[in-house]
Amino acid sequence: MMPPDPKSAYNNLPSLPPPLDVETKAVLKRCVTARAAIAELRRAGELIPDQSVLVNTIPLLEAKDSSEIENIVTTNDALFREASQAEDGGDPAAKEALRYRSALYSGYQSLKSRPLTSRTAIEICSEIKGVQMDVRKTPGTQLKNSFTGEVIYTPPEGADRLREMLSNWERFANAEDDLDPLVRMAILHYQFEAIHPFLDGNGRTGRILNILVLIQAGLLDIPTLYLSRHIVRSKGDYYRLLQGVTLRGEWEPWIVYILTGVETTATWTNTRIRAIRDLMLHTTDHMRSAAPKIYSRELIEAIFAQPYVRIQHLIDARVAERHAASRYLKQLADIGVLHEEKRGRDKLFVHRKYMQLLGSDEHTFELYPAVTTKAKSR
Numbered sequence: 001m002m003p004p005d006p007k008s009a010y011n012n013l014p015s016l017p018p019p020l021d022v023e024t025k026a027v028l029k030r031c032v033t034a035r036a037a038i039a040e041l042r043r044a045g046e047l048i049p050d051q052s053v054l055v056n057t058i059p060l061l062e063a064k065d066s067s068e069i070e071n072i073v074t075t076n077d078a079l080f081r082e083a084s085q086a087e088d089g090g091d092p093a094a095k096e097a098l099r100y101r102s103a104l105y106s107g108y109q110s111l112k113s114r115p116l117t118s119r120t121a122i123e124i125c126s127e128i129k130g131v132q133m134d135v136r137k138t139p140g141t142q143l144k145n146s147f148t149g150e151v152i153y154t155p156p157e158g159a160d161r162l163r164e165m166l167s168n169w170e171r172f173a174n175a176e177d178d179l180d181p182l183v184r185m186a187i188l189h190y191q192f193e194a195i196h197p198f199l200d201g202n203g204r205t206g207r208i209l210n211i212l213v214l215i216q217a218g219l220l221d222i223p224t225l226y227l228s229r230h231i232v233r234s235k236g237d238y239y240r241l242l243q244g245v246t247l248r249g250e251w252e253p254w255i256v257y258i259l260t261g262v263e264t265t266a267t268w269t270n271t272r273i274r275a276i277r278d279l280m281l282h283t284t285d286h287m288r289s290a291a292p293k294i295y296s297r298e299l300i301e302a303i304f305a306q307p308y309v310r311i312q313h314l315i316d317a318r319v320a321e322r323h324a325a326s327r328y329l330k331q332l333a334d335i336g337v338l339h340e341e342k343r344g345r346d347k348l349f350v351h352r353k354y355m356q357l358l359g360s361d362e363h364t365f366e367l368y369p370a371v372t373t374k375a376k377s378r
Helices: 025-045 058-069 076-083 092-110 118-129 159-173 181-195 202-216 228-232 235-248 251-290 297-305 311-316 322-334 352-359
Strands: 151-153 339-343 346-350
Touching: 025 181, 025 251, 058 092, 058 202, 058 228, 058 251, 076 092, 076 352, 092 118, 092 202, 118 159, 118 202, 151 235, 159 181, 181 202, 181 235, 181 251, 228 235, 228 251, 235 251, 251 297, 251 352, 297 311, 311 322, 322 339, 322 346
Parallel strands: none
Antiparallel strands: 339 346
16 A cells, blocks of 8 residues: 555545554564563552552653643643642643643543543543544644644544544454553554544543553553653654554554553653652651651651642541641641742642652652751650
């Protein structure tokens, strides 16, 4: 088959499954190491009993990087601060990235009642964009080189054709065969990006679907795979290899790239989760030593579930009533665990060591100073 004309709608995009054996020796070899890394990631998640610590943080890092791929740039600080807000306003880019986390969580919850479907994709994209989305009905969508403006791909057109392609995508997503789920995810991701069913939000929707494919297959329990970290650091390869499938049917390099990303990011996230666990244990020891009267496991979990903490967070987590919650946060600031900030009429307590850990490529943190008898008696 002749490669598609970049300026013409690719309505002849081949259906799934691919017309060749994609589980080559190189692919299967990479599957083994990627699966081992995913298994280690699942075990790491079990080290932190309160899963909200992971569900509230790792997906936010994924949201930040996935949004950055689409040139929606925010910072960890702005993102976690925005996540703690109860009022309107704030950083628009952070708000958009937060909608990614919400969409990821909604998609994760939907798997409990139904399998992955094209309806899931539409709901995810709608939540990402903050408006009701549906498949494109009008022509004119083209993907261009961001530097030269040259058209590099024109996705299929026509609502009926797009729905037909999404139905095929859905059947392949739920096919009962012996294809490795990691390979299935790579194929589904290419196909979804090639269909490009929505006017906007396709990339972010596709990256959420990656994680849901692995959860549906039982390789992940919760959405903690930080795959966008790999893509944002190899953006050129990502788009080049996508194009390689389109123009030349080069499935192996694309699948190996995705499997490599799964392995490296699973390994990285595994180490990050263990570092979070270590910081939680260190903070527990410090609190027991410096402020034993306010220590509780629930208080520790609350300040790790939300690095920017408000009094209301402790109330909602049923750690304490308002007066006691205010006193707990002030004492945690006194012993150096939190840092108090004024935000309008509200008080915000920042868990700086945690934020520094989340924002760094390293998996280390500074220790709290030893507590003297004088300091302990205050």
